Amino acid sequence: MHISGTQQVHTFDIETDSSSGSVSANVLAETYQATGTGHVALGDLPSRATRSGSHALCPLANIRRPSAGQMERIAGMKAVALEREAILSRHHPTENLSPELKARVRYVAQQLADPCAVFPEMGKSQQPVTGAWRYLQAIDAVRRTLSAEQVAEVRRELRATLAQSAQPQLDKDLLLNVIDEITRPGGQTLSHFMSERAFTGLCLPNLRMTEEAEEEPKPRTFNSILPNLAESTFDHNSLGRTLLWEGACRLFAGPHQAQRRQTLRKVIFELRDVTKAGRSRLETPWDFCLAVDELKVYEAVDPHTPQQ
Numbered sequence: 001m002h003i004s005g006t007q008q009v010h011t012f013d014i015e016t017d018s019s020s021g022s023v024s025a026n027v028l029a030e031t032y033q034a035t036g037t038g039h040v041a042l043g044d045l046p047s048r049a050t051r052s053g054s055h056a057l058c059p060l061a062n063i064r065r066p067s068a069g070q071m072e073r074i075a076g077m078k079a080v081a082l083e084r085e086a087i088l089s090r091h092h093p094t095e096n097l098s099p100e101l102k103a104r105v106r107y108v109a110q111q112l113a114d115p116c117a118v119f120p121e122m123g124k125s126q127q128p129v130t131g132a133w134r135y136l137q138a139i140d141a142v143r144r145t146l147s148a149e150q151v152a153e154v155r156r157e158l159r160a161t162l163a164q165s166a167q168p169q170l171d172k173d174l175l176l177n178v179i180d181e182i183t184r185p186g187g188q189t190l191s192h193f194m195s196e197r198a199f200t201g202l203c204l205p206n207l208r209m210t211e212e213a214e215e216e217p218k219p220r221t222f223n224s225i226l227p228n229l230a231e232s233t234f235d236h237n238s239l240g241r242t243l244l245w246e247g248a249c250r251l252f253a254g255p256h257q258a259q260r261r262q263t264l265r266k267v268i269f270e271l272r273d274v275t276k277a278g279r280s281r282l283e284t285p286w287d288f289c290l291a292v293d294e295l296k297v298y299e300a301v302d303p304h305t306p307q308q
Contacts, residue, residue: 068130075111075131079138082108086142089150097146097153108135109158112175113165118238125270129242136243140182140190148185155183171240178243194247201232201244209251216254219299225251226267226297231288233268241268263297270295 082104089101097105116132139158143151158179165172178194181187188196202225209217225248233244245268252260271282271291282291292298 071130072134075134078104078107078111079131079134082138083141083145086145090145093147095147095149097150097157101150102153102157105154105157106161108138109161111135112158113161113167116239117165117167117171119168120237120273123272125272126238126241127269128245128265129239132239132242133246136178136182136190139179143183143187151183151185155179158183167239168237170235171237174236174240174243191247191250194243195250196247198229198232198244198247199251202228203232204228216256217252219301222252222260222263223298223301226263227285227288227292229264230267230271230292231282231285234271234273234282234288237273238269244268263299266295266297267292 082101085098085101085104089098092098111131112135116129116135118126118129120126139154143154146154159176162172162176162179167175174197177197178190181193182190187193204225207221207225209221211218229244229248233241236244245264248264248268249257249261252264271288273281282288
């Protein structure tokens with residue numbers, strides 16, 4: 001990513017109240033001004049008293065929580081800030097991370113460790129974790145800018161914070177595997193690593209995604225992976241499913257990628273790991289076949305098309 005030396009990136013710190021999960025008026029106002037858009041109107045925000053010596057503020061609990069769209073924009077700006085700080089560090093090379101760059105890395109690590117630790121509610125479908133993929137993309141980008149010693153320090157900072165995360169162990173292990181891969185010398189890119197992980201989870205080693213001269217996998221191939229994908233992602237919470245979803249989407253590049261991305265999202269996130277009382281949990285391959293059938297997501301297949 002190229003950012004000119006004169007380009008200014010809007011950045012700010014998130015102020016949260018640990019008991020309420022609310023975000024301060026300063027942050028929402030700055031988010032609105034930086035993006036030019038947003039679901040929170042400035043009129044919705046409490047005004048600061050302007051009289052000298054007055055410190056009147058509305059309680060944090062009364063401030064509306066940012067929407068998913070706003071949190072996505074915040075993640076985008078913080079990721080860009082990390083990438084830009086890494087680029088700037090090349091003008092002042094040091095053996096270790098600069099204090100500014102280390103602060104950016106620690107912020108991203110904290111976001112992956114805490115806000116991204118989302119647990120499913122009983123009987124409800126899960127949702128992709130806002131910002132998680134973008135933060136990892138930033139880590140993936142800066143490792144190509146920094147020295148080997150600095151990248152190793154980035155890895156230590158990330159692992160130290162993630163070790164304290166409340167993420168369930170399966171998701172934490174996957175996240176640590178990703179961090180290790182994208183911060184090791186000669187490691188795979190984030191997209192390539194996660195697409196391979198998604199493919200390996202299908203347990204279809206002989207599957208060929210495309211044949212010669214095909215722009216994208218045909219509908220029969222796409223349909224064939226859906227029950228296996230549902231089963232291989234089912235034991236993960238929202239973060240693990242998010243990473244595997246992004247990886248699976250990259251297996252289906254082509255004219256129908258956007259449409260298939262939504263189908264894959266439905267298959268991965270709508271099957272409930274935490275079920276209501278009286279409903280059995282999906283266990284067998286046949287359970288997953290039936291569950292995917294109920295979603296009605298299979299693409300139409302031309303019975304006259306020759307198949308390998």
